[in-house]
Amino acid sequence: MSTETAARPMRIGEVAELTGTTPRTIRYYEELGLFGSETPREQGKHRCYTDADVDQINEIVRLKELLGLSLEQLKQVVEAQAARAEVRAEYRVTEDPARRRELLLESSRHIETQLSLVRGRQTELRELEQELSGKLEHIADKIEALAEL
Amino acid sequence: MSTETAARPMRIGEVAELTGTTPRTIRYYEELGLFGSETPREQGKHRCYTDADVDQINEIVRLKELLGLSLEQLKQVVEAQAARAEVRAEYRVTEDPARRRELLLESSRHIETQLSLVRGRQTELRELEQELSGKLEHIADKIEALAEL
DNA sequence: TTGCTCCTCACGTCACGTGAGGTGGC
């Protein structure tokens, strides 16, 4: 996603521009716990972000805009992702193929849930598109009929 | 859209169910002027709706949900439609082919604007779908690799 | 040191949700 070579730290204004949001929105998402301030930052000091944070915010914004998820629902998505990342780290150590398989299957189910939401929206949009192009065609016919007079 | 034979009048609760909204939402849209109460209804009496109102509300809800338009933007869409419907009625009387053509072209432009919004969303959803199915494939590969152990 | 961006309240807004108390119409 990000083409940065170094993990240059960023401030909130830059992150807002990169994600098409505002500083207020980013602070609000942080307040709701939508992404983690691992390093707890002293009160009053500037927030500091990495490329990974930009990716995270971009994903949140996209799921919100395109699928119409609420921030409460997005929090659950994010928490599920974090939980799987943690377990993944554990299994990388334990090396039990059966449980690794289990974990991978759970990830699949999670992604498939999102995919079905995406496809549902696509279907609705296709229907809307059909209706609109139908209207357009109807108008085109009328214009042609006028030309033949 | 509607399969009713008679134009049976409806009350707000039924309309809410048919459009997947709530009475509150419908009253709010009316308050903002998103659809017209042609017959000005005496204070305190029940609102009365037709199948045409149901269609209108369904369209508003769909544009809002799928394209993410605000109610302010939707009001402009609705007003533009109403304006065109009025002019259309006029031209049905006057019968000037040149002006009819002009009006039809304006309708086309209006619909094309909406179509481009729909297609933009479709592109974004396709990108999201690609990413998600890419992830899914990646996981499937990993599961296969585990099976080969 | 000067500017700019950032900080934290805190109130405003949009799009409704949710009662409270009362009336309409089959």
Place this chain on the structure above:
DNA sequence: TTGCTCCTCACGTCACGTGAGGTGGC
């Protein structure tokens, strides 16, 4: 007449916008 749905305020909520007044860091 009884029930149900509807009515109108009016306050609450979610997802931020928008200042006000002050501090951080290149």
